[in-house]
Amino acid sequence: MPARDLSVLLMVVLIVAMLIIPLPSWLLSVLIIINISLALLVLLTSMNMREPLQFSIFPSLLLLLTLFRLGLNVSTTRSILSKGEAGGVVETFGTFVVGGNVVVGFVVFLILIIIQFVVITKGAERVSEVAARFTLDAMPGKQMSIDADLNAGMISEQQARERREKVAQEADFYGAMDGASKFVKGDAIAGIIIVVINMLFGMVVGVVQQGLDVAEAAQRYTLLTVGDGIVSQIPALLISTATGIVVTRAASDSNLGADIMRQLFAFPKMLYVTAGTIFLLGLLTPINDVLTIPIAGLLALGGYHFSAKPMKEEEMSVEEQEEAEMDQMKSPESVVNLLSVDPIEFEFGYALIPLADANQGGDLLDRIVMIRRQLALELGLVIPVVRIRDNIQLQPNEYRLKIKGDEVARGELLLDHYLAMSPGVEDDSIEGIDTVEPAFGLPAKWISEDMKEQAEMLGYTVVDPPSVVSTHITEVLKAHAHELLGRQETKQLVDHLKESYPILVEEVTPTPLSIGDVQKVLAKLLKEKVSIRNLPVIFETLADFARMTSDTDVLTEYVRQALARQITSQYVVAGEPLRVITLSGKVEKAIAEGVHQTEHGNYLSLDPAVSQAIIEAVASQLEQHSLQNQTPILLCSPAVRMYVRQLTERYFPNVPVLSYNELEANVEVQSVGMVDIE
Numbered sequence: 001m002p003a004r005d006l007s008v009l010l011m012v013v014l015i016v017a018m019l020i021i022p023l024p025s026w027l028l029s030v031l032i033i034i035n036i037s038l039a040l041l042v043l044l045t046s047m048n049m050r051e052p053l054q055f056s057i058f059p060s061l062l063l064l065l066t067l068f069r070l071g072l073n074v075s076t077t078r079s080i081l082s083k084g085e086a087g088g089v090v091e092t093f094g095t096f097v098v099g100g101n102v103v104v105g106f107v108v109f110l111i112l113i114i115i116q117f118v119v120i121t122k123g124a125e126r127v128s129e130v131a132a133r134f135t136l137d138a139m140p141g142k143q144m145s146i147d148a149d150l151n152a153g154m155i156s157e158q159q160a161r162e163r164r165e166k167v168a169q170e171a172d173f174y175g176a177m178d179g180a181s182k183f184v185k186g187d188a189i190a191g192i193i194i195v196v197i198n199m200l201f202g203m204v205v206g207v208v209q210q211g212l213d214v215a216e217a218a219q220r221y222t223l224l225t226v227g228d229g230i231v232s233q234i235p236a237l238l239i240s241t242a243t244g245i246v247v248t249r250a251a252s253d254s255n256l257g258a259d260i261m262r263q264l265f266a267f268p269k270m271l272y273v274t275a276g277t278i279f280l281l282g283l284l285t286p287i288n289d290v291l292t293i294p295i296a297g298l299l300a301l302g303g304y305h306f307s308a309k310p311m312k313e314e315e316m317s318v319e320e321q322e323e324a325e326m327d328q329m330k331s332p333e334s335v336v337n338l339l340s341v342d343p344i345e346f347e348f349g350y351a352l353i354p355l356a357d358a359n360q361g362g363d364l365l366d367r368i369v370m371i372r373r374q375l376a377l378e379l380g381l382v383i384p385v386v387r388i389r390d391n392i393q394l395q396p397n398e399y400r401l402k403i404k405g406d407e408v409a410r411g412e413l414l415l416d417h418y419l420a421m422s423p424g425v426e427d428d429s430i431e432g433i434d435t436v437e438p439a440f441g442l443p444a445k446w447i448s449e450d451m452k453e454q455a456e457m458l459g460y461t462v463v464d465p466p467s468v469v470s471t472h473i474t475e476v477l478k479a480h481a482h483e484l485l486g487r488q489e490t491k492q493l494v495d496h497l498k499e500s501y502p503i504l505v506e507e508v509t510p511t512p513l514s515i516g517d518v519q520k521v522l523a524k525l526l527k528e529k530v531s532i533r534n535l536p537v538i539f540e541t542l543a544d545f546a547r548m549t550s551d552t553d554v555l556t557e558y559v560r561q562a563l564a565r566q567i568t569s570q571y572v573v574a575g576e577p578l579r580v581i582t583l584s585g586k587v588e589k590a591i592a593e594g595v596h597q598t599e600h601g602n603y604l605s606l607d608p609a610v611s612q613a614i615i616e617a618v619a620s621q622l623e624q625h626s627l628q629n630q631t632p633i634l635l636c637s638p639a640v641r642m643y644v645r646q647l648t649e650r651y652f653p654n655v656p657v658l659s660y661n662e663l664e665a666n667v668e669v670q671s672v673g674m675v676d677i678e
Contacts, residue, residue, distance in 0.1 A: 011068070018071035022078055029087035031072055032231055038065060039235035039242075046242040053169055058246050059176035065239055066187050069232055073194050076228045080198055081205050086224055093227035108226075112233040113192055135174045142167045147369055157385065177247055191233055198225035271303030341405040343384035343484060346473065351396035352413055355466060356388055364388065367470040374474065379481050379526060380533025382489065386473075399469065401476050403483055409476045411438035413465045417446040423459035430455050439472040482526040490519040497535045504539050512546045520552040521559060528645065528656070530560065530567060537562055551601050553642055561638070561661045568664045571633060571656065577670035578663070580635035581621045583644065584676040587614055591640045591647070604643045613677040615651055621673040622652065633658055635669070 014031075017023075023031075042061065049055045076086040085091070146163050149155045155163070202221025265271070275296040282292025346368075354360040365388070372383045394400065401409040412435070420430060421437055421444045432445030447455055447462070455462050463471075477484070494515065498505040509518055521542065522532045532538060541562040545555060560567065572578050583591075591614075594606040606614075618634070625632040634657045636644050641659035648655060663669065 011064070015064075015068050015071045018075045022082070023075050025079060025083075025085055025087040028072070028075055028079060029089040031075075032087065032089045035065075035069060035072060035235045036231075036238075038068075039238035043238045043242040043245075046245040049246075052173060052246055053166065055246060056169065056173050058242075059173070059179070062239065062243065065235075069187065069235060070190060073190070073228070073232055076232075077194060077198055080221065080224050080228065081201055084206070084220065084224075086228055090224060090227045090231055093231045095223060095227070108230060112230065112237060115237065135171050139167060139171055147365075174247075177243075187236055191229060191236065195225055195229040198228065265302070265306045268303045268306035271299050271306065275299035275303065342387045342402075343404060344386045344477070345402040345405075346386055346388045346399065347391040347394060347402070348399040349394040349396040350390060350392060352399055352415065353390055354415060355413075355469065356390075363466060364469070367466060368473075371470060371474050371477070375477060375481070377533070378531060379478070380493075380531050380535065381481055381485060381526065382492070383477055383481075384484060384489075401473060403480050408480055409438070409472060411469065411472055413469060414446045415465050417448060417465070418452050418455075419463045419465070419468050420445050420447045420451075420455045420460040421463075423461070427458050427460075430458065430460065438468065439475040478529065482523040485519060485523050485526060487515050487519050490522060491515050493522075493532075493535060494518065497539065501536055501539070504536065504543060507543045508539050508546060512550065513542060517550065517552055517555075518542070521556050524552065524556040525559065530563065530570075534563065534566060553601060557638065557642055557659075561659070564662050565664055567658065567662045568667055571631075571658070572667055577668040578633065579625075579631075579670050579672045580633045580658075581618075581625070581673040581675060582671050583634070583636045583640075584674055587617075587675055587677055588637055588640050590614075590677070591643050595640075595643055604646055606647070610677070611647065614647065614675065617675045617677055618648060618652065618655075621675055622655065624673065632673075634675070635660065635663075635671075638662075 018031075042058075042065070046055060046058070052058075076090060079086045080090075143164065146155075146160050146167070149160070199222055202225060203217045206217030206221055278292050278299065279296040281287060282289045282296070348355065353362075355362045356364045358365070368386050368388070372386075375381060375383050395412070397412050397414060399411055399413065400407050414433070417433070419435070419437060420432060421442055422430075430445065430447060430451060432447035432451065435444055435446055436442065437444040452462055494505060494509060509515060522538070525532050525538075538559050541559045542555060545558045549555065590606065590610055591604065594604050594610075595602050596605050622632050632655055634644060634648065634655060636657065636659060638659040638661045641657060641662075645657040648657065
């Protein structure tokens with residue numbers, strides 16, 4: 001155990017010993033000096049902290065110091081009553097500090113008690129209670145503010161996590177301070193009781209047991225008691241003051257001393273007013289001018305000093321600012337910062353600002369939060385923060401979505417209209433502005449609020465603008481999810497999995513697969529809209545087959561087969577057969593023969609005429625099914641599935657390609673067409 005930890009444990013053991021074992025006078029003196037030193041150290045530390053959480057251990061430390069001080073009181077009381085002495089420090093405070101006068105000492109002690117109990121302790125207790133209450137009440141608002149800044153791209157995920165932890169720590173700290181302040185209050189009450197006990201029983205012991213007369217016993221034991229009371233109340237007063245400073249300290253960029261000097265003398269002219277008042281006080285009253293004139297002079301000199309300093313700073317500020325800006329522009333860091341590209345950006349014209357402005361009823365930030373949560377559940381991917389900003393280069397009602405700096409989607413919104421999509425048959429009575437629904441490319445109309453009810457009665461799907469844009473963002477992010485999953489994001493997913501499945505992760509990465517290899521497999525799954533949320537199953541499969549092959553295409557096929565239940569449920573509708581388009585044996589044979597194996601992996605190389613014929617045959621089958629409003633699925637053998645996908649994804653990116661091994665055995669499959677070539 002480190003020596004620092006051991007010293008704290010020894011201190012607690014010493015406190016227990018003081019409560020039980022009589023200590024020699026010289027050791028009591030040493031412990032009293034240590035008590036005063038610790039109290040002073042705590043006070044100075046509280047003055048130099050910038051925010052309360054920098055001294056987060058204070059509530060527990062306050063309890064230990066209070067217990068230490070009470071243990072000293074017990075030991076000194078035992079020594080006073082049993083031996084008639086309590087060490088040199090107590091006697092010094094009882095004779096030298098108060099001049100040996102019992103009445104003066106007792107009055108000084110009472111003043112210390114009143115200052116601590118009535119003023120400082122009472123105020124610190126009240127501030128602690130109010131701070132704890134307001135901190136707890138403000139927690140939901142602070143959490144929402146952090147989420148809003150995160151969605152706006154103003155802070156990163158790491159910064160948001162740190163700010164959330166800080167909010168929780170603040171609540172815990174002020175709650176603990178509320179309870180700890182009660183210790184200070186109890187300590188003050190205990191000090192009064194202990195002094196009364198020492199005085200009364202000290203006189204009894206002196207007269208009855210030691211044979212002293214009443215006056216001598218009163219003089220001796222009262223001086224010792226008052227000395228003991230003062231020597232314990234001075235550290236208690238310091239600790240009470242530190243408690244008040246900690247609970248009243250607001251977050252700042254500097255310590256208490258610097259803040260006081262900067263803010264107290266922020267208005268130098270007030271020093272002149274104060275100096276004039278003190279000067280007139282000496283001039284118009286019997287107060288000696290020798291006292292008032294020097295003090296007034298010092299205040300006036302301070303006012304001149306603090307007035308001249310800002311003027312010099314103001315004269316230099318413009319030139320220094322220009323020089324600083326020039327240095328910033330010349331510095332390499334300013335150029336490097338320009339290289340940063342946000343993973344996702346959402347830009348909009350000035351007419352769409354109410355979408356994102358909470359003061360105008362906009363809830364786009366909240367919708368972005370829900371989209372990120374939805375995609376995390378559906379795809380198993382943590383979507384990066386979406387940076388939201390207005391762009392005057394866009395049309396007023398226009399918006400666009402960029403991924404890694406490149407535009408991937410664009411749309412237009414009319415905030416005072418609703419988007420209406422027909423059920424299949426247009427109705428001429430519904431008037432509006434013709435447009436295209438941005439997420440799925442369906443024909444639609446922007447209609448006014450007056451037409452909304454009528455459109456809904458006629459079977460139109462009517463959507464408000466915020467829902468339109470959030471749906472569009474969701475679909476675009478789904479389509480480009482594989483681009484958002486890089487090696488860094490993959491490493492985060494792997495680290496998260498490692499917390500629960502350390503052995504499984506160690507068997508897969510860094511050998512035989514690197515993070516880059518794992519990322520390629522996961523990205524291929526996402527590209528075909530297969531969720532990677534079930535990472536344990538994916539890694540189990542990689543652990544089984546990664547030592548057999550390092551080809552990420554082949555490994556992806558093994559993973560897809562392991563996720564057969566998930567893939568099946570993705571496309572099967574309960575109570576209905578799975579309608580598929582199959583490939584003829586001739587087509588599968590042609591594709592299998594076109595696969596070429598190299599040391600860098602396999603690739604498909606078909607005769608252009610054969611490729612064109614297959615594409616046309618697939619297009620013909622899909623066209624027939626599109627007229628029947630059915631979602632077509634291409635079904636083929638496992639050996640050629642990934643090559644069929646490679647062949648068709650350029651022309652039919654939204655058509656799923658499945659193999660027989662990716663379907664559950666109990667699924668009813670209905671072939672509604674076949675792709676064949678002459």
